[in-house]
Amino acid sequence: MSRVILQPTGNKDARKNYVETIANPIEISRIKPFVTSDEFNYLHKLYPNGFVTIWGVTAGKSNVNMKKWNKIQAADLAFFSANKTLYSYGFITFKLHNEQLAQNLWGNNSEGQTWEYIYFLDEVREHDIPISKLIEIVGYKENYLVQGFTILDEDKSNALVSYFELESETINQHISENDYKKIIESLELSSLDIEGKTKSRAEQSFLRKSLFGNKKIAKCGICGKDYPISFLVAAHIKKRSLCSKEEKLDVRNIVMPMCKFGCDDLFEKGYIIITNGIVTVNDKTTTESLRLYLKAIEGLNCKYWNSDTEIYFEWHVNHHSLSNVR
Ligand SMILES: [Zn+2]
Structure with a gap:
């Protein structure tokens, strides 16, 4: 199932990175020298117009970000936040661990780290959701602040995706055949609650992926x-x-x-x-x-x-x- 990632961008570096590679998509040719030809071809298919939107996180203390980044999958959703607002989101299409590319795109931070755990986004949309709304939807405590790169658990992700009816137009989440079977076994009556909606989205994703691939x-x-x-x-x-x-x-x-x-x-x-x-x-x-x-x-x-x-x-x-x- 698609998971939701919260990506705080309050500090100076993050604001700069956001402007440089998300607000202003970059030409795919700039990436070419840093990736394998397979990676490049795959990206080219994903971005036929030749412009990509990219984000990256540092490994973090004791690799805390890297461990979270490992869990990211295509069709997950990243929300960018600053000033107690979720101000944009995009769907993740692809990820890449690539230090040289990160250095080329963003340089290093003051601790000498770069944002080498990279993910690519598509269908980036701006909006204006106050953090208080997020708190209400997923049931966080009132004083919740987005601190660091965060992946929401399945229930919270589903609540958010269902509430805003967020679905990618082009990227289908990966549903294994086994998961599809389980959904078919359990989805007897169409239901409009979050669980029912989540399952029917997953069912459609599986079918779409089997017809359209990438x-x-x-x-x-x-x-x-x-x-x-x-x-x-x-x-x-x-x-x-x-x-x-x-x-x-x-x-x-x-x-x-x-x-x-x-x-x-x-x-x-x-x-x-x-x-x-x-x-x-x-x-x-x-x-x-x-x-x-x-x-x-x-x-x-x-x-x-x-x-x-x-x-x-x-x-x-x-x-x-x-x-x-x-
Ligand atoms: Zn037709």
Whole structure:
């Protein structure tokens, strides 16, 4: 599950570092001499526009920061704080222990240490959350101050993520297949409490990761158009709420990407069905605008239709022909 990191930036060094490599993203070419070609290529994929936002922490006394940094994972969230305010957050995409890069970016602090435990961020957003709000949400004592680089435990992280409905548009948290199984076993009724919301986010993350991997752009399985993955959903071919546990675990066959520009909804509502691998328009009430959309996708090949997925598409066809009997 995504964890929340609190990153105080009250001191002079931190304020300067924030301006230099977060407020002003840096060109990826500046990093190139300090990283391996694999690392560089990976970063280039993550940041196709060529600019990265970076943060780093020092090892800290008795490596206290380093030990915390070891626990960071992609899709964790870092909140930056100063003056009793959480003033921005971003999603962590990648981390790197690299002393030379840190020295090049930020130099050393007065104790001769550098911020060598580095993490990269994306989707950095500014906001204005008073620490008192954080205290209220996670249940800290009234006089709580963010002191040092802190990772919140799972319950506190979930409370914060759920409260602000924070979800990355591009980075999916890592959910193991085993965790996904556990979620499917326990997620019987959709629930709106924090635990339920956390589980369903994790379920979606797992499905999205299995469809998109680390890609930022992918194709809609219906219209075949390329979109940033934030405009694609991992859509169940057979309606999710009617799937058995076994079907939900058949991850490779039960979901496909569909775009939010229409295909997902049209499929969900049965305006389109897939017959023998072809996008087919169902006979339903329509309007001129809708007819134009449908006309553009009618007859396209659905590359997710195969001998393993056929039963789910068939279910979808049957489900919607029954609902058509008026
Ligand atoms: Zn589409």
